[in-house]
Amino acid sequence: MATGRTHRTATRSRGIPEATVARLPLYLRALTALSERSVPTVSSEELATAAGVNSAKLRKDFSYLGSYGTRGVGYDVEYLVYQISRELGLTQDWPVVIVGIGNLGAALAGYGGFASRGFRVAGLIDADRAMTGKQVAGLTVRHTDELEPLIKESGVSIGVIATPAGAAQAVCNRLVEAGVTSILNFAPTVLNVPDGVDVRKVDLSIELQILAFHEQRKAGEEAELRDAEAAAAAAAAQSGAVERGTAGTAGTAAGTAAGNAAAAKKRTGQGPDGDVPAVMPA
């Protein structure tokens, strides 16, 4: 998660839980789609499905924003779009600078989801002089030397780092020095920033490793399933209790009660909650 967490302690009234904040963009996207289809109102159940969460969670989330729904009816789509946008700060313009225009930086520069959400790419920066002057996604790439003036002229407060890992901290320092207070880091490295600066990181390799962990476990579970079924069958035959110690010398197998066989399949997709996304350039 973010390196420099700003700690809120006192006043509770405006304290929207972090987990809720992380889901607001999800709701906003779903609502925008409804809005485009001119759907006037939506229930928590419908919206939750569209956003990929459950309805209790959605209602709880919205309750932190205020009472924007109507009992017996649902939520007014347009009104909610506005309220969430405002809460997220998307009703204002956010100039963003992207540093490191390799494959990934170029992809980010051309990403359509930015402009539609109030983000504006104010400039592209690369350290390679061979890149400077080139046009990428309709913008001219500028040299790192121009980083500070660009930030100050355009009032940039959000920076995106898409450089190789080795350059990231130096770039980060310059961004912060120049006044940037929020950083989205695609380089696979930990950034040190002073308090008051927010860092979010996106790391592809980490995401894949998490998937690999679950994938491995699934493979292991198939074996367990067979074990559990066998054990259950044996238990049924004998009317005896099924008991097992911890699996011997590690490996992939783990002791699992037979009753878990059903629960084992529960692992549904869509596990956004914890955040921690990821990526990085060559």
Next chain:
Amino acid sequence: MATGRTHRTATRSRGIPEATVARLPLYLRALTALSERSVPTVSSEELATAAGVNSAKLRKDFSYLGSYGTRGVGYDVEYLVYQISRELGLTQDWPVVIVGIGNLGAALAGYGGFASRGFRVAGLIDADRAMTGKQVAGLTVRHTDELEPLIKESGVSIGVIATPAGAAQAVCNRLVEAGVTSILNFAPTVLNVPDGVDVRKVDLSIELQILAFHEQRKAGEEAELRDAEAAAAAAAAQSGAVERGTAGTAGTAAGTAAGNAAAAKKRTGQGPDGDVPAVMPA
């Protein structure tokens, strides 16, 4: 589904918390760096700093894996690298297919962090016939028609979706149908998958929106800071208690205890304390 009962089964020996799993790749990266510098052992404190977490959390995380440290000494770097790799399933080869070879897909295909972690790009797929046959990152792009044979021949169980949002669900369905059970989704859309399939998503726009939220709040805090200072001054002058109700009709201001004024300036690093530039809207 049916099982409405809250049947929490006892045996949980191998249940590593999700939050811990999400951090293992972080530790692994830090450890790999130490390993390359031939550092033999490391303390929880040092490793935690390198990974950007605190040491208590790290120790707790490791405690779920087993007792791999030595009291009074620390952890053996090589041994830990191996144990974590094994736990994450990185000691085996994971063939991956990338679907959608646009800017982003190309960036992913060229990502160096793959091979070093046991991931191997088994194939690149794109729906655009103009793309097929082209070389990207040393691999030949193949047409969507070849998706299923590719998955089956190469034993792919992890798929990466980097297509436009509109195509993502269809691609996802085909991946799942062909046997893929883990998906990393870069398309800004919710994917519906059957139970047993894992989806993780990486959404650039969402990350930026979360940053914007905090950025906005920071801007609001400056105002609060001034308020708090004024309030503190007033309190000092009067020796009276500072008390405030919730700010009247919402808006951006919220009541904040005066005691926060100091904390808000805390900045650790060597950053210049100066500005914290307000975002000026165009």
Next chain:
DNA sequence: ACATGTGAAACCTTTCACAGCT
């Protein structure tokens, strides 16, 4: 009749603090 809004319970994660081993 129906869907929101919310206390309370259940669950999960982080932090504390110190016993226990080297």
Next chain:
DNA sequence: AGCTGTGAAAGGTTTCACATGT
């Protein structure tokens, strides 16, 4: 003396279930 490993406390998040309002 130093550092791990871990119960217990604290804090945060999700789910439940129903009172409340339309």
